[in-house]
Amino acid sequence: MKGIFVGTKPSYKVIIGRDAITQVGSLIKRAAPEVEKVLIVSDSTVAALYLEKLKKSLTVSKLETSEYVFEAGEQSKNIDSISGMWGVMAEAGFTRTDAVVTLGGGVATDMGGFAAATFLRGIKVFHVPTSLLAMVDAAVGGKTGIDLKEGKNLAGAFWQPSMVIEDTALLESLPPELFTEGMGEVLKHAFIMDTELFALLKDIAESGKAADLQKDPELLEKLVSMNVSDKVEVITDDTLDNGRRQTLNFGHTVGHVIERNSNFSLAHGVCVAKGMGIIIDASVACGRLDAEEGEKMKDLIKAFGLPVTDDITPEEAVSGAMNDKKKRGGTISVIVVTKIGTSEIVKMTPEEYQEFLQKGRTA
Numbered sequence: 021m022k023g024i025f026v027g028t029k030p031s032y033k034v035i036i037g038r039d040a041i042t043q044v045g046s047l048i049k050r051a052a053p054e055v056e057k058v059l060i061v062s063d064s065t066v067a068a069l070y071l072e073k074l075k076k077s078l079t080v081s082k083l084e085t086s087e088y089v090f091e092a093g094e095q096s097k098n099i100d101s102i103s104g105m106w107g108v109m110a111e112a113g114f115t116r117t118d119a120v121v122t123l124g125g126g127v128a129t130d131m132g133g134f135a136a137a138t139f140l141r142g143i144k145v146f147h148v149p150t151s152l153l154a155m156v157d158a159a160v161g162g163k164t165g166i167d168l169k170e171g172k173n174l175a176g177a178f179w180q181p182s183m184v185i186e187d188t189a190l191l192e193s194l195p196p197e198l199f200t201e202g203m204g205e206v207l208k209h210a211f212i213m214d215t216e217l218f219a220l221l222k223d224i225a226e227s228g229k230a231a232d233l234q235k236d237p238e239l240l241e242k243l244v245s246m247n248v249s250d251k252v253e254v255i256t257d258d259t260l261d262n263g264r265r266q267t268l269n270f271g272h273t274v275g276h277v278i279e280r281n282s283n284f285s286l287a288h289g290v291c292v293a294k295g296m297g298i299i300i301d302a303s304v305a306c307g308r309l310d311a312e313e314g315e316k317m318k319d320l321i322k323a324f325g326l327p328v329t330d331d332i333t334p335e336e337a338v339s340g341a342m343n344d345k346k347k348r349g350g351t352i353s354v355i356v357v358t359k360i361g362t363s364e365i366v367k368m369t370p371e372e373y374q375e376f377l378q379k380g381r382t383a
């Protein structure tokens with residue numbers, strides 16, 4: 021098992037390894053001996069697969085468990101679920117030294133984190149992410165929250181977990197299309213900052229191991245660790261607020277618009293892949309990225325079963341971006357990969373952004 025230190029305030033560790041789920045109880049007891057009761061927050065699908073296993077590990081370590089299991093899916097990410105979690109904890113007599121343990125994808129970690137951030141003005145949360153997206157992205161970084169009917173992720177809090185425990189063997193049961201979707205963020209990390217990860221992914225693709233990756237917990241341990249380290253490096257570096265966290269938005273400015281225009285029928289990771297492909301084309305057309313590097317990146321995206329194009333027009337992309345919360349003032353921060361492993365934040369006016377995208381389209 022690997023441990024990655026996250027130097028945020030407060031700091032915590034991400035533990036990554038096969039069968040880590042069996043050690044959750046002892047890891048919690050070691051990190052926070054005062055915890056007596058835990059609320060397990062999980063969704064119906066994941067709970068059916070792994071709740072008993074997790075519970076066993078907690079009860080062996082003498083932790084008293086309660087559960088809140090919500091119906092799997094983004095539609096549950098709302099205030100009613102949070103209210104349900106508060107209710108279970110209040111009824112079970114939780115005190116400030118008790119904790120939440122999430123078991124699931126990004127919906128479980130976002131909601132369980134938010135319930136922990138708000139119950140008794142803040143109790144500890146431990147994440148046990150079970151989707152690739154949650155392992156490499158959602159469970160690390162301390163962003164928690166819920167959706168409102170007016171939009172996604174509109175209410176929430178920054179609340180760092182006390183530990184994140186990632187068992188790569190759990191990924192075997194993830195539906196393959198969700199695994200592929202998670203690869204969108206993995207590819208993103210390689211492109212914006214990690215040539216070593218890029219080389220590993222290229223090797224996986226070229227040796228024909230991409231199709232079996234999901235069933236290879238050992239290789240996944242390596243892959244997930246590299247991605248967690250990347251995300252951790254960016255988020256801890258950004259305590260100086262130099263904006264580096266924004267580079268994690270590579271492919272997202274266009275991707276979010278595609279996602280919204282599809283009424284969320286297209287998966288996030290798929291839209292991010294499309295967005296990355298579009299930005300790569302525009303960057304090459306504008307001379308910001310070498311054509312050969314651009315091709316290598318797009319080939320890798322495709323090798324993992326993700327698309328690199330979309331028929332969104334530059335006009336739609338620009339107007340969508342102007343409505344997006346990620347915009348800063350009158351300019352749009354466009355993340356451009358200038359060579360594999362290196363990225364820049366380029367501020368563009370809406371007109372410049374439209375021209376940039378147009379060039380990529382007509383090239």
Ligand SMILES: NC(=O)c1ccc[n+]([C@@H]2O[C@H](COP(=O)([O-])OP(=O)(O)OC[C@H]3O[C@@H](n4cnc5c(N)ncnc54)[C@H](O)[C@@H]3O)[C@@H](O)[C@H]2O)c1
Nearest residue numbers: 065066092125126127128150151153157158163190193194
């Ligand atoms: N906080 C952050 O920084 C951050 C970052 C990225 C995404 N997110 C949030 O994460 C959510 C998306 O995450 P997600 O894709 O994990 O969604 P999810 O939690 O809905 O999980 C996707 C589906 O996979 C199933 N599943 C998860 N693990 C499984 C496993 N091991 N075996 C079988 N089925 C499994 C779930 O039951 C669910 O149906 C969104 O709400 C998004 O806003 C948050």
Ligand SMILES: [Zn+2]
Nearest residue numbers: 205272288292
């Ligand atoms: Zn994303």
